[in-house]
Amino acid sequence: MARINTNSEDSGLKDNVVAIKRVVKVVKGGRNMRFSALVVVGDGEGRVGAGIGKAAEVPEAIRKGKEAAARHMISVPLDQNSSVPHDYIGHYCGATVLLKRAPEGTGIIAGGPARSVLDLAGIKNIRTKSLGSNNKQNVVLATIEALKAMKTPEQVARLRGKAVEEL
16 A cells, blocks of 8 residues: 655644555445545654544545544654664564664664654654564554653653663
8 A cells, every 4th residue: 555645734743644444344235345544643853643544435534543643642752863762672462563773874774654653753763673463553553652662861760760870
């Protein structure tokens, strides 16, 4: 499925449609066909979210997905070279995503679903590996779980009751 990029001028958020699926419910009178859209929304400055919209028509499903993604946005800590503060493995259902720090100039080395999340989060340098399931929805949500669990050195020092220099 090709990625569709649209910009929301009203809120400054960019969005990316990762997947559109046609789903069918078989009922007594025949088949009811609907569409499911997986949408990632971000501002490119450390905030990102993902949502799923379902409707009888594709544009309506995308709109609902955008709204759901905007409601479920998280903040992502970034270091000085627009990478993640530390390596982390995120899990969601059968999907596992490994996020590794990278030096300046590396770029985003990631597969399709994870790339859209990292790009819209504002991360410029990172290496990733998708392990386990290749289901797009689970890979996107595993990437968001990993980003949600990231902590800056200042947060870790505060939790341990130490100075940043002691770590």
